Amino acid sequence: MSDQEATAPKPVGPQPRGSIGTPVGNTLAIARREFVSYFSSPLGYIVIGMFLLLVGFLFFIPFAFLTLGKATLQPMFNSISWLLPLISPAIAMRTFAEESRTGTLEMLITQPVRDWEVILGKYLGAMGLLAVCILGTFSYPVIISRVGELDWGPVAGGYLGLLLGGAAYVSFGVMVSSFTKDQITAFFVSFIVGAVFFLMNKALIFFGGAASVIEYLCPDYHFSNIARGVLDARNIIYFCSVIFVCLLATARSLGSRRWS
Amino acid sequence: MANNDVMIETRELTKIYGAQRAVDRISFEIRRGEVVGFLGPNGAGKSTTMKILTCFISPTEGTAKVGGWDVFDDPLAVRSLIGYLPQRASLYPEMGVVEYLEFAAELRAIASDKRRAKIKEVVEICGLKDVLAKTINELSYGYRQRVGLAQALIHDPPILILDEPTADLDPNESAEVISYIKEIGRTRTIMLSTHDLAEVKEACQRVLIVNRGKIVADGAPDELATKSGSVRYVVALDASESEAGAAKRNAATSQEVIDAVKGVVSGSSVKVLPNDDRATVLEVVAKGSNDHRREFFRLAVEKKWDLVELRRETVQLEEVFRQLTVGDGAPRRNAAKKTEGDVKEQASDV
Numbered sequence: 001m002s003d004q005e006a007t008a009p010k011p012v013g014p015q016p017r018g019s020i021g022t023p024v025g026n027t028l029a030i031a032r033r034e035f036v037s038y039f040s041s042p043l044g045y046i047v048i049g050m051f052l053l054l055v056g057f058l059f060f061i062p063f064a065f066l067t068l069g070k071a072t073l074q075p076m077f078n079s080i081s082w083l084l085p086l087i088s089p090a091i092a093m094r095t096f097a098e099e100s101r102t103g104t105l106e107m108l109i110t111q112p113v114r115d116w117e118v119i120l121g122k123y124l125g126a127m128g129l130l131a132v133c134i135l136g137t138f139s140y141p142v143i144i145s146r147v148g149e150l151d152w153g154p155v156a157g158g159y160l161g162l163l164l165g166g167a168a169y170v171s172f173g174v175m176v177s178s179f180t181k182d183q184i185t186a187f188f189v190s191f192i193v194g195a196v197f198f199l200m201n202k203a204l205i206f207f208g209g210a211a212s213v214i215e216y217l218c219p220d221y222h223f224s225n226i227a228r229g230v231l232d233a234r235n236i237i238y239f240c241s242v243i244f245v246c247l248l249a250t251a252r253s254l255g256s257r258r259w260s
Numbered sequence: 261m262a263n264n265d266v267m268i269e270t271r272e273l274t275k276i277y278g279a280q281r282a283v284d285r286i287s288f289e290i291r292r293g294e295v296v297g298f299l300g301p302n303g304a305g306k307s308t309t310m311k312i313l314t315c316f317i318s319p320t321e322g323t324a325k326v327g328g329w330d331v332f333d334d335p336l337a338v339r340s341l342i343g344y345l346p347q348r349a350s351l352y353p354e355m356g357v358v359e360y361l362e363f364a365a366e367l368r369a370i371a372s373d374k375r376r377a378k379i380k381e382v383v384e385i386c387g388l389k390d391v392l393a394k395t396i397n398e399l400s401y402g403y404r405q406r407v408g409l410a411q412a413l414i415h416d417p418p419i420l421i422l423d424e425p426t427a428d429l430d431p432n433e434s435a436e437v438i439s440y441i442k443e444i445g446r447t448r449t450i451m452l453s454t455h456d457l458a459e460v461k462e463a464c465q466r467v468l469i470v471n472r473g474k475i476v477a478d479g480a481p482d483e484l485a486t487k488s489g490s491v492r493y494v495v496a497l498d499a500s501e502s503e504a505g506a507a508k509r510n511a512a513t514s515q516e517v518i519d520a521v522k523g524v525v526s527g528s529s530v531k532v533l534p535n536d537d538r539a540t541v542l543e544v545v546a547k548g549s550n551d552h553r554r555e556f557f558r559l560a561v562e563k564k565w566d567l568v569e570l571r572r573e574t575v576q577l578e579e580v581f582r583q584l585t586v587g588d589g590a591p592r593r594n595a596a597k598k599t600e601g602d603v604k605e606q607a608s609d610v
Contacts, residue, residue: 014328015267018340018415019369029366033352040354103350107411110314110346111367112339258318260277 018112026117027124030108034095034125043094044129051087051133055080059140072151073141077158077227080137081220084162084169085194091129092173093187095122096254101181115254119247123174130166134159154229161226164239165219169194171246178253265292267419267449268313272322275308275473282308284473285322290466292418295445297464297481298453301585305473306453307347310423313451314344326419340368343417347424347453349408353397357388357407360396361414368415382410386440402433409437413444420450426459438463457577467577471585481577490579491546495521495556496569498539514540520563524555539568545579 021029038044058079099105108118141155173190180186201218204211215221219242222235268290275283283305290296300306311317312324315335323330329337351360358379365375383389386406391399396407405425412420422441426434434456441452442463454460460467461481469477469484477484497517514532517540522530528546535541546552553572560567 014325014337015341015418017329017337018417020336020340021367021369025369026367029363033355033363037352037354102353103346103348104352106311106316106346107344107350107408110316110339110342110344111364112336112369113367114336257316260317 020112023114023117026113027121030113030118030121031124031128034122035128037125038091038129043090047087047090047129048133048136051083052136054083055137055140058082073144073155073158074227076137076140077162078224080134080162081165081223081227082198084166084219085198086191087133088130088166088169089173089176089187089190089194091126092170092190093177093183095126095174096178096250097180097183097186101183109254115251116247119174119178119250119254123171123247126170126174127167130170131163134162134166151229154227157229157231158227160231161223164226164236165223168219168239168242168246171243171250175246175250175253178250266290266325266328267292267294268324268326268451270309270313270322270324273309273312273319273324274321275305275312275317276320281473283312283319286470286473286475287322288468288475288478290449290451292449293447294466295441295450295452295464297460297467298451298470299455299457299460299467299581300453300470302455304470304585306470307423308473309470310344310346310421310451310453313338314342314421315339340415341417341419343412343415343420345405345408345412345420345422345425348427349405349425351396351404351407351411354395356395357392357399360407361410364411364414370415378414378416382413385413385444386410387436400433402429402437405429405433405437406440409440418448420444420448420452422450422452424453424455426454426456434459457581461577469581469584476584477580484577484580490583491548491551492573492579493544493546493552493556494533494541494569494571494573495544496535496537496539496541496567497521497560498537498566498568499563500538517565518542520559521556524559525552537568539566541569 038047055076059076096105099108109115141150141152144150145152169190172194173186176190176193177183177186180189197218198220200207200214201220204215207214216238219239222238225232225235266289269288271287273283273286274281286305286309298306298309308317312319312331313326315331315338318332323332325331326338327341329341331338352363355363361379361382362375365378370378383392386409388403388406388410391403396404399407409422409425412422425441426437429437438459441450444450445463452460452464465480467477467479467481467484468475499514499517518530518532521542521544522528525544525546528544531543531545533541533543544552551572553570556570557567559565
């Protein structure tokens with residue numbers, strides 16, 4: 001090496017970045033891990049089992065589809081809408097609370113991933129389990145279509161409503177989970193708040209002049225509209241807004257660790 | 261030296277939790293290829309500093325750069341250069357070892373066709389071959405640490421930040437992890453926090469000692485010991501054959517030896533070390549760098565005592581650590597244990 005080479009200043013500036021995954025790749029990797037982890041513990045099986053058991057119970061006991069004298073799944077969708085405030089917190093409770101408690105969140109967040117990739121990945125993982133639960137009920141429309149002429153339009157609307165309603169409840173559960181290190185606390189807080197919003201729609205008479213506002217705030221109202229087969233942009237916007245606001249609040253909650 | 265040789269740099273870094281300053285205006289630089297021990301008692305600010313450097317939390321004041329990238333402005337670039345093993349590495353217990361490493365590789369954007377080879381490489385380095393078929397909750401704590409280390413190495417990072425990687429490991433596991441760190445430290449910049457001073461002496465070229473959020477010492481382990489300005493002597497004197505006579509060797513004779521030795525070096529601290537022999541074995545810690553061995557020898561001649569042993573050594577890192585961090589009220593179990601162990605070892609040497 002010549003003297004000139006030896007004394008030449010090395011380039012000044014930051015090191016080249018290491019490899020950073022794409023937002024979609026990171027989000028899907030986290031979502032996949034989250035989804036699979038439900039089935040590495042009894043939680044996933046318990047949630048699916050309980051959900052299908054309760055849906056079956058609520059579906060067959062009233063024989064509602066027979067008493068209405070026509071092939072319809074409206075009673076089933078109404079029954080499931082009662083279950084969403086219970087089942088969604090059970091799915092979402094551990095997303096952040098458990099990781100904060102065990103310390104795995106630090107390992108995850110110090111990887112080259114953005115906070116919103118972590119949030120979206122975990123949310124999609126939880127939604128995957130909810131989707132499995134909801135898809136598990138698909139045998140009912142198949143059965144009914146065999147015994148009568150089923151209008152598939154409201155069925156599709158019903159399933160869309162369930163997915164959107166469930167997505168809203170799960171996003172709320174994820175948000176609450178990010179505020180605490182105790183998943184039981186996360187479950188009860190999101191269950192109670194979800195149940196209150198659900199029940200308010202059944203007791204609008206007590207709200208007087210504010211009834212229409214309260215009604216609009218209740219997920220069940222929007223779900224009922226979609227489940228009837230009416231696709232109104234306002235209902236879709238409502239659910240999307242709830243999901244967006246809850247996930248944004250989750251991002252704020254996660255970001256606040258930096259300043260705590 | 262060019263700026264890009266500084267791999268980790270902090271300037272006036274401060275983190276305040278409520279009324280407590282966890283990190284108090286810390287400034288230091290770590291250069292390419294250095295293995296730096298980050299020492300301090302519990303609650304001194306080591307983990308907080310590391311969490312800032314890995315962008316897990318933000319500083320209240322000051323700046324920190326890793327590989328030239330600001331931890332606040334470019335967290336993704338910083339994280340992409342770092343392999344991080346947090347204190348008590350928490351891994352997903354339900355995942356298999358390979359499954360976990362694949363997940364880590366995916367987040368590190370390692371191409372799917374290269375993942376297997378990378379995993380094989382870190383499995384080799386970290387000695388995980390025997391546990392590949394197990395899930396993480398089936399592993400001993402030592403193996404979990406190794407899996408944590410493997411995920412930190414999977415993307416071949418130029419910088420490693422390891423927060424107490426040997427905490428709670430048994431001595432054999434600790435020794436193995438330290439030997440891995442030495443091995444991988446040949447080609448990387450490593451910042452290693454630990455309570456175990458023996459590990460620092462073995463693995464680190466440089467030591468940063470923090471106490472109450474401030475850096476109180478920075479230098480090579482030997483250099484720090486020299487800078488402490490104290491010299492330790494071990495003096496073994498047998499007074500039983502002296503004028504006092506063998507029959508008279510008793511506590512009073514030992515006390516006479518202690519008093520005489522104290523008189524040789526003013527301002528020194530003298531401690532009696534356990535000893536099975538007839539000689540009185542004393543540890544004398546003297547301030548300053550003067551050599552007092554001739555004076556001890558002359559004392560023995562004058563008193564007609566047998567000088568059985570006379571040893572001079574600079575103060576150990578343990579002593580420096582104790583001097584610099586004493587009085588902070590934090591528990592220092594490991595450091596205390598180590599010092600006690602040293603005394604026993606010296607006593608048995610005598």
